Amino acid sequence: MPNRTILIVDDDPGNLTLLGELLSERYRVRAANSGPRALQLVAQAPAPDLILLDIMMPGMSGFEVLEQLRAAPVTRDIPVIITTAMDGDEDELRGLVLGAVDYLTKPLKPAVVLARVHTHLELKSARDRLRRDNAALEDEIARRLHENQVVQEVTIRALARLAETRDNETGNHILRTQAYVETLAWRAGQHARFAAALDEHAIALIAKSAPLHDIGKVGIPDTVLLKPGKLTPEEWEVMKTHARLGADAIARAVEDTHQPVEFLAYAHQIALHHHERWDGGGYPDGLAGEAIPLAARLMALADVFDALISRRVYKGAMAPEQARAIMAEQRGAHFDPDLLDVFLAGFDDFCAIAQRYPEDAA
Structure with missing residues (x-):
């Protein structure tokens, strides 16, 4: 059973269908046809492990969605791949500056999509493991420092009590x-x-x-x-x-x-x-x-x-x-x-x- 969740954001039903069918065999897929709906789905558990985000959408653009994702602590670390029919270096650069991890140009090529998705999910897994390991290490260091402090305090008190006797x-x-x-x-x-x-x-x-x-x-x-x-x-x-x-x-x-x-x-x-x-x-x-x-x-x-x-x-x-x-x-x-x-x-x-x-x- 797929254990990774991908959120697809695109106002074109055809693109949603194409990406959904392509990815659903390997991943749990959610779909949003607008920026506001995407932000609603991101807030629901389980949080997506990766987001495929269209740039050109009515109302709220993909850039605006990306800015809000990066501004919120709970979503800032979710990798986002931009998908767009635009073919301009400025748009690609803007997306990367805002925090996107990659950029795919439409029409999308299934093999390329699968490869990029797999790569960025593996990178996210590696980052998550490193974060958990670092957190565990910090907890262990804090525990040992606390133990050392307690031993120090007890030793000091014992020496002082010895003099007191x-x-x-x-x-x-x-x-x-x-x-x-x-x-x-x-x-x-x-x-x-x-x-x-x-x-x-x-x-x-x-x-x-x-x-x-x-x-x-x-x-x-x-x-x-x-x-x-x-x-x-x-x-x-x-x-x-x-x-x-x-x-x-x-x-x-x-x-x-x-x-x-x-x-x-x-x-x-x-x-x-x-x-x-x-x-x-x-x-x-x-x-x-x-x-x-x-x-x-x-x-x-x-x-x-x-x-x-x-x-x-x-x-x-x-x-x-x-x-x-x-x-x-x-x-x-x-x-x-x-x-x-x-x-x-x-x-x-x-x-x-x-x-x-x-x-x-x-």
Whole structure:
């Protein structure tokens, strides 16, 4: 049974009969005696695999039909062979420019018609197969990329949770600070000073790397990390080494891959410099101002806010409004002044994040 459909468009009943009888033994044939009728039939299932289109028709010419076919997404890829009694190069050229795949001059020769029809149907089949193969390949690539993203996310969370097990009071700190950083970055991206650095791609990478900010705590001795009280100056110096320990671990991981990993560049910046201060009084390198990477400045705000509103063995949880007042006093001291303004302008959003990931849900 024929499985390919050909639409014949011609206002001459004799030509419709001739082409119908010639093609019906091999193909499913539909016929239209005008341009409007042809467009109606094209819209009906099954769509034609090939159209034989007469040019000289009353009302709507074949050229007009061809223009409409090529303008519609659902019909633009159907091959069209022009058939006409005109014998002019200009008409042939116009048809080809409009998107016809071939040109047949009347009176039609059956052998030529069959050959051209067969050729263009085979070409269409090849194009359709290629399109399906490409679509399948794109779907497979997308699936594997998604799997890789999931594996990456799970690995990051696992590493961050591993560090968290050394410090049982952090609760949902990882989830909260990641959400703070992402929200703050999106808001800061609307600021003229940060817009160029905080596009959608950069924000996604920064947010992905944020959970690794305290990964270096795995290298801090229990006597310091788990001490139920205020640290001595000597112990505090040991605690501060977690920033460089984490950054060094990430740097070695990058070296082991033998190629750059984009989000780990941000992770390294955050781990190493999220305790730097805008005024240069932070650690480990005493960086100041713009010398502190932007990703680390974002993390600094998120980390301090969460530390203030969270309970610790050496302090209680602070009310958000009290934390806000303390942070506002650090504008231009601890924090980038413009970033702090962005944070304070969206303060309710950050409080909502804290409520979404409460300590007791860890």
